[in-house]
Amino acid sequence: MTIGGEAIQHQRHQLRLLRRAVALLLCMAIVIAALGVTAIRRDAEALLHQDVLSELLLWGAVLVVVVVALVGTYSVMADFLFWEGWLNGLPNPAHLFAAPTADDRGHRHYLVYLDGIHQSEECHPPRVSEFLETLEEAIEADALLVKGIEAYTIMPVGLRATAYARWFWERLFALQEHHPNGFVRFLSAFCVQANNVIKVGISSDRRYGPVMNYELALKIARRLEAIGFHPSRAARVVLVGYSGGGEMAIGTAAMLQKLCHVPVQVITVCGVFSGNGDLSSVDHVAMVVGSRDPVAALGRLAYPGRLPLLPLSNWNRWQRTRSLHRISIEGMNHNGASGPFSVAYRAKVVREIVRELELTSA
Template sequence: MAVSSAPIQHQRNRLRFARRCFIAVLVSVVLLGLVGLTAVRRDSADLLQPESLLELLIWSGFVLVVVIALVGVYSVMADFVFWEGWMRGLPDPSRLFPEEISQASIHRHYLVYLDGIHQSEECHPPKVTEFLECLDGAIAEDTLLVKGIEAYTITNVGLRSTTFAGWFWQRLFSLQEHHPNGLVRLICAFSVQANNVIKVGISSDRRYGPVMNYELALKIARRLGVMGFHPSHAARVVLVGYSGGGEMAIGTAEILQQLCRVPVQVITVCGVFSGNGSLDAIEDVAMVVGSRDPVAALGRIAYPGRLPFLFLSNWNRWQRLHPLHRYPIEGMSHNGFTGPFSVTFRGAVVNAICRELERFSLKA
């Protein structure tokens, strides 16, 4: 049945107008920042006065609030642009994998790693790369580790290569890496983190989360197809999410299970997640937690649906029907020299993940 193009054209016009407003506000913020830096350089001696310091803090806070708002608008707008099919459309889920395969893959289990909010590219930071190499060497031969998935963009690329705003992120990364002013580098790094934090918040939202979670599930399913996955031969898919990647994994799990037509298992490492995602069809969720991890503990407070006394919440209803497996690691924190990617605790985290994989295999 043909669909009228008038509503889509109207939405495109609205999007173009929103993009113009976005760029105008962004340019205004940059100009205000330049004016502020000029004033700071000209009157640097006056910064020692308490009144000047207070004024500088107020202006800096104002700029940060505007930047966060702009990044949030971009995040939501980009997701719905993709959902409307303006970026080559959404594929038919039934055609993600061919009906017949010429040669079956040697891998029956697929371990998909989703990084935390620090990720800005398809590649991972050095410590995370070393951790993944250690994990890859510890898993069974019939298990394939899938890495390099950017969980905070709608296409299979990093922020630097996104279709609508790649130019903006490229400039931002350049300033973050090379600008001589430390405050400018800090604001640029904060903007990248803010984009990813907002994506985690969108994923946990019951209204807009399903849109972004479907997009991420589709991205993972496509990558699995490239890696040789096929529902007729595979046994399961395991999502391993670190920090905010835990929210992305839980929010995506049930949709990915429908797309791939095999059981999906979730393992969070220092996970920060809401538990709002649809988990009715997911049987296994495990948590690797550190005894000195304040970020994961704060995440539980930020998402009150995980508190035990709210027994009607989505997360607590799931726990009453399914066992939640916890792997506590004494002394481990969220990141840094005592985090899960540190030399001290890397082996313990890998062992916990492998124990959970073996437990699932024995049950199956």
């Protein structure tokens, strides 16, 4: 996209000022947080007395607020630093799929799994891995399941391997996994969750969402290219998004379709999404939901654009011209022992996904 020279210079000047202000605020927040943690550790025994327990809770709340502010600022600024070219810039999409590669497997359908906000690295937790193995065995031979894409980072690697913030995330993961204090482990895990939740929020935002969704679409397209995908052979790409991954899938679908030059469809599993994304060129969206899933139900209320009260929202306009497949599984919850990855419901969810693939097969 080309804009006037004066306008772009003004925008860059404003962005530089914003970066400096954010950097200063980050430094101040880090110092305050460090002092707070030191004070709590030094006076831990005193603070645990009943008469000052409220003070401990107050300090904990303050630290959580500081951490969320830091992680939120990181999430937003990382996207725009990447967009502005500070992190080696955006790859030129014109170079994607320049020439067909040798692929004897003959895959025509590519399923891309996007995990929920619990994802902290490219490898999946054991329950999710078992679910994906079951799905991989159930799909046809000409379909390929693409795993290990971290939907909440813009770089081709996970948080732990990002060159510009590796030291921070490695330290955070080390605290989460090995620190003897349970509160520190909880706070470290909370940071990762906060980053992912904020990314879901950005994706659903009409102003900044298209930037991050395009970056994620380009990341997925590059992964597809690396494993042998080419538009001349492929029939479609299917984005399977669990929980917050449903928002990332719906927000990314139309842009990924333009990059890959094949139809893209979306299947959400217990999806939490806004419906603000541009779905005008996407023909197929299916929702696999649980009858006892309060998180997905709350997500619909949190995003009023999915309610019939706003008939001009992107989601409602799409539904008037397309057919939404809503598949309800009785008794299924959002996660845990009765979630979609549990032994009780794993096979049912896989069966519904495969059935949807067969119904919409080109």
